[in-house]
Amino acid sequence: MKNEKLIELVGVTKSFGTEQVLKNLDLYILDNEFITLLGPSGCGKTTTLRIIGGFVTPDTGKLIFDGKDITNLPPNKRQLNTVFQKYALFPHMNVFDNIAFGLRIKNTPESEIKKSVGEMLSMVGLSGYENRSVVSLSGGQQQRIAIARALVNKPRVLLLDEPLGALDFKMRQDMQYELKNIHKQAGITFIYVTHDQEEALTLSDTIAVMNQGIIQQIGTPEDIYNEPKNAFVADFIGDSNIIDGIMVKDCLVNIFGVNFPCVDTGFGNDKPVDVVIRPEDVILTSPEKSDMKGTVTSLIFKGVHYEMEVMARGYEWLVHSTKMEPVGSEVGIYVEPENIQIMHKPRSEDEEAASVDE
Amino acid sequence: MKRLSAFLRGVYIALIFALLYMPVALMIVLSFNGSRSSYEWGGFSFVKYEALFNNEIIMEALLTTVLLGFASAALATIIGTLACIGLLAMKKKLQKTVTTVANIPLLNADIVTGISLMLFFSAIVGRMNNVTLIASHITLILPYVVLNVFPKLSQFDKSVYEAALDLGASPIKAFFKVTLPDIFPGVLTGFLLALTISLDDFTITYFTKGQGINTLSTLIYTNRIRGILPEYYALAALTFIAVLFLILVMQIVNMRSATSGNNRAKAQKNNY
Amino acid sequence: MLTNKKSLWLSGPYLVWIAGFIILPLLTIFYYAFTNLQGGFTFENIVGAVTDTANIKAFGLTLLLAAAATLIALILAYPLAICLAKLGLKKQKVFIFLFILPMWMNFMLQMVAINVILEDNGIINYLLSALGFEKIHIANTFGAILIGMVYDYFPFMLLPIYNTVSRIDGDLINASKDLGAGAIRTFFKITFPLSFPGVISGITMVFVPAISDFAIAEMLGGGKIMLVGNIVEMSFTKGHYYQGSGLALILMAFVVISSLVSGGDAEAEGGAILP
Numbered sequence: 001m002k003n004e005k006l007i008e009l010v011g012v013t014k015s016f017g018t019e020q021v022l023k024n025l026d027l028y029i030l031d032n033e034f035i036t037l038l039g040p041s042g043c044g045k046t047t048t049l050r051i052i053g054g055f056v057t058p059d060t061g062k063l064i065f066d067g068k069d070i071t072n073l074p075p076n077k078r079q080l081n082t083v084f085q086k087y088a089l090f091p092h093m094n095v096f097d098n099i100a101f102g103l104r105i106k107n108t109p110e111s112e113i114k115k116s117v118g119e120m121l122s123m124v125g126l127s128g129y130e131n132r133s134v135v136s137l138s139g140g141q142q143q144r145i146a147i148a149r150a151l152v153n154k155p156r157v158l159l160l161d162e163p164l165g166a167l168d169f170k171m172r173q174d175m176q177y178e179l180k181n182i183h184k185q186a187g188i189t190f191i192y193v194t195h196d197q198e199e200a201l202t203l204s205d206t207i208a209v210m211n212q213g214i215i216q217q218i219g220t221p222e223d224i225y226n227e228p229k230n231a232f233v234a235d236f237i238g239d240s241n242i243i244d245g246i247m248v249k250d251c252l253v254n255i256f257g258v259n260f261p262c263v264d265t266g267f268g269n270d271k272p273v274d275v276v277i278r279p280e281d282v283i284l285t286s287p288e289k290s291d292m293k294g295t296v297t298s299l300i301f302k303g304v305h306y307e308m309e310v311m312a313r314g315y316e317w318l319v320h321s322t323k324m325e326p327v328g329s330e331v332g333i334y335v336e337p338e339n340i341q342i343m344h345k346p347r348s349e350d351e352e353a354a355s356v357d358e
Numbered sequence: 359m360k361r362l363s364a365f366l367r368g369v370y371i372a373l374i375f376a377l378l379y380m381p382v383a384l385m386i387v388l389s390f391n392g393s394r395s396s397y398e399w400g401g402f403s404f405v406k407y408e409a410l411f412n413n414e415i416i417m418e419a420l421l422t423t424v425l426l427g428f429a430s431a432a433l434a435t436i437i438g439t440l441a442c443i444g445l446l447a448m449k450k451k452l453q454k455t456v457t458t459v460a461n462i463p464l465l466n467a468d469i470v471t472g473i474s475l476m477l478f479f480s481a482i483v484g485r486m487n488n489v490t491l492i493a494s495h496i497t498l499i500l501p502y503v504v505l506n507v508f509p510k511l512s513q514f515d516k517s518v519y520e521a522a523l524d525l526g527a528s529p530i531k532a533f534f535k536v537t538l539p540d541i542f543p544g545v546l547t548g549f550l551l552a553l554t555i556s557l558d559d560f561t562i563t564y565f566t567k568g569q570g571i572n573t574l575s576t577l578i579y580t581n582r583i584r585g586i587l588p589e590y591y592a593l594a595a596l597t598f599i600a601v602l603f604l605i606l607v608m609q610i611v612n613m614r615s616a617t618s619g620n621n622r623a624k625a626q627k628n629n630y
Numbered sequence: 631m632l633t634n635k636k637s638l639w640l641s642g643p644y645l646v647w648i649a650g651f652i653i654l655p656l657l658t659i660f661y662y663a664f665t666n667l668q669g670g671f672t673f674e675n676i677v678g679a680v681t682d683t684a685n686i687k688a689f690g691l692t693l694l695l696a697a698a699a700t701l702i703a704l705i706l707a708y709p710l711a712i713c714l715a716k717l718g719l720k721k722q723k724v725f726i727f728l729f730i731l732p733m734w735m736n737f738m739l740q741m742v743a744i745n746v747i748l749e750d751n752g753i754i755n756y757l758l759s760a761l762g763f764e765k766i767h768i769a770n771t772f773g774a775i776l777i778g779m780v781y782d783y784f785p786f787m788l789l790p791i792y793n794t795v796s797r798i799d800g801d802l803i804n805a806s807k808d809l810g811a812g813a814i815r816t817f818f819k820i821t822f823p824l825s826f827p828g829v830i831s832g833i834t835m836v837f838v839p840a841i842s843d844f845a846i847a848e849m850l851g852g853g854k855i856m857l858v859g860n861i862v863e864m865s866f867t868k869g870h871y872y873q874g875s876g877l878a879l880i881l882m883a884f885v886v887i888s889s890l891v892s893g894g895d896a897e898a899e900g901g902a903i904l905p
Contacts (some may be wrong), residue, residue, distance in 0.1 A: 055804050075807040082808045088801035092823045102809035367713040374710050378732045381743030437643045444641020460648050465889050467842030469859055470882050474655035497651040560737050560845055578738040586742055594739040601734045
């Protein structure tokens with residue numbers, strides 16, 4: 001990843017009918033970066049991608065590519081290519097003609113096309129498939145052809161719109177690994193759209209979490225997972241306990257009448273806050289060791305760990321642990337101070353997007 | 359750019375729309391024209407409607423058209439619906455062969471179908487009569503019934519029918535109580551489409567009707583030398599309204615069954 | 631459904647119908663076409679049908695007329711199908727309904743209405759003279775028949791094309807643009823090839839009734855223009871069954887050839903005119 005801005009969206013808004021899909025969006029993307037736009041359906045991630053691709057024109061705002069304003073440039077004039085959600089392979093052409101499409105548009109000599117297509121096919125592991133009909137291929141194979149068709153044009157940026165959405169679980173995992181490899185080999189920028197947080201965490205250099213047309217948080221996967229900025233991000237990335245708390249003073253938060261030491265400062269005294277605690281950070285102790293006492297209400301074996309629910313002071317705590325406590329047993333709850341995340345409660349309308357929809 | 363092309367598309371749609379509707383609109387407007395001339399406006403009047411209802415020959419042809427339509431559509435619907443049950447039980451290859459042959463009247467030129475039926479009937483019964491006419495219409499419209507009913511029947515969940523048998527219903531009772539209500543939208547649209555096509559037919563009727571019998575189409579055709587009668591304007595207006603009604607009903611039945619089908623698909627999805 | 635064997639019987643009336651009223655009547659045409667007045671086997675009816683100069687002229691005229699009607703319908707319908715496919719989904723359904731609706735006005739009354747418009751003292755000429763222009767003479771000409779055919783068969787061209795065009799995934803068009811193709815190249819490389827089955831089906835559905843027509847020619851041509859259909863019709867009304875069958879068989883050959891070209895998908899074609 002170089003530290004140069006390749007693409008910049010400035011103050012982009014977009015409405016479809018009365019529904020505002022993007023609200024004054026600012027985002028920059030670095031050269032060679034693998035960035036993922038992550039969020040639930042309807043959050044504006046696909047619209048953002050389509051604006052970059054040129055299939056949607058923003059109502060206001062600018063799209064800058066390599067220093068030039070390309071807001072109104074038609075898609076066929078942009079130096080980027082897209083891998084579409086359902087691949088959008090041309091059904092009346094065979095594999096070779098699909099991949100050769102972009103090169104033929106540029107009047108590339110046929111001998112060169114043959115060479116480039118051959119290289120692409122070997123890169124995606126489908127050499128020898130030139131004359132196959134695309135409709136006869138499996139989902140995973142179609143996926144690779146779609147990637148080859150885009151990359152053969154040597155774009156500066158590859159846009160991927162939920163490319164693994166149509167594949168089954170095993171195939172997704174294989175393709176994730178392969179996509180990462182292809183990104184390394186191609187050495188270009190990947191902009192990836194998904195609603196699957198695990199996929200985003202695995203693949204990306206940078207993740208932009210979106211909700212209701214606003215970027216909630218942007219950062220490395222580690223940042224986003226460990227330091228979620230608000231309740232929405234915390235809830236969307238992995239499972240979380242999101243609890244109403246009161247910040248008594250710096251480094252001390254009161255949860256349901258029990259004081260927990262934490263590491264956050266600057267929230268003021270006796271202010272209501274959201275407290276986020278990851279389920280794997282909840283430590284179950286014997287009841288006498290903690291003031292937060294509860295009863296285990298459910299227990300499921302998840303393979304790597306046990307998932308338990310503990311009812312304590314009217315809240316159902318989600319707990320992941322390798323140690324099992326049977327249903328009905330009395331436990332105490334303990335959390336290390338640095339594992340407690342304190343967040344402001346949303347105040348304005350805009351910040352409502354940052355809260356968790358119930 | 360985008361607005362301009364959307365505007366141009368709108369203009370083109372409006373243009374073709376106007377051209378297609380011009381004849382119909384003209385006939386309806388002029389049906390209220392008091393003057394005998396086709397275009398000079400002689401004031402709003404129902405004289406053409408009066409003339410129509412007093413014209414016994416046209417009224418008789420209208421009655422013949424409607425009776426022929428209902429009789430042949432009803433018979434075709436029964437034969438066609440039963441046929442679908444049988445077709446479903448056939449092996450795919452046989453089913454394909456049978457429907458291909460049955461669809462010949464759909465693909466073939468009407469004049470060839472009409473002549474073939476006429477030659478055949480004159481060979482076996484001599485002269486054409488009402489029976490040959492109805493039989494010919496059924497031949498023409500049967501494929502439409504099957505095309506409407508068959509998809510519905512093949513989507514029908516067999517286990518529901520089997521459940522009815524399991525609960526003690528006889529096969530015939532199970533068919534009427536369970537299967538028929540489910541495929542009824544298809545049967546109804548099949549019937550209505552068959553009716554509409556029968557009402558509209560000219561060529562098959564022309565070759566297979568008995569002497570002295572006329573439907574509206576053949577009557578207008580035989581009287582073509584006499585020019586455009588005032589009654590035609592009123593007739594055009596009324597028949598158009600009637601057909602509009604038929605098609606609207608068909609459309610509504612189709613949409614309803616489509617939405618209930620969607621709901622069912624959703625319900626099934628939720629089960630998994 | 632019942633037991634399989636029993637339910638097979640339910641299609642009995644249908645099978646009898648197919649045999650009695652489709653297969654046998656077609657065989658009767660074959661019988662007459664290859665039989666002479668004495669009841670012997672002959673090719674004369676066929677040979678006569680294609681060597682008679684009046685017939686050859688009629689064939690030429692019919693093919694020309696049918697080709698022209700098909701071409702004009704295609705030129706008018708294709709852009710319309712594209713325009714309709716770009717509307718919102720709900721609007722599309724309403725418009726398609728509206729565009730096939732006039733087709734259901736009684737066919738003969740359609741012909742009457744077109745005559746009202748085209749007559750020497752009809753609407754068009756009334757308007758022309760009111761505006762101070764010369765009257766034009768279209769009624770009872772080749773042109774009038776052509777207009778009638780295009781009008782009557784237009785929905786048969788529109789629907790199959792619309793059905794293919796509207797099913798083209800919008801992302802295929804986007805993909806083509808994404809890969810560098812402009813609007814024109816996208817049309818010729820993607821949209822048109824993908825709509826081709828609809829175009830072929832539309833051509834067949836207009837061409838077949840057009841080459842076999844006699845009623846439109848009679849109603850709008852004033853009995854002056856003889857198409858193959860008119861000759862066939864006259865042979866039968868005059869009782870010349872043998873020659874008539876010969877000619878009808880040739881007509882059928884044209885029909886078979888055109889439906890073979892389109893793949894003869896009766897279900898798609900029948901389905902296309904369903905409202």
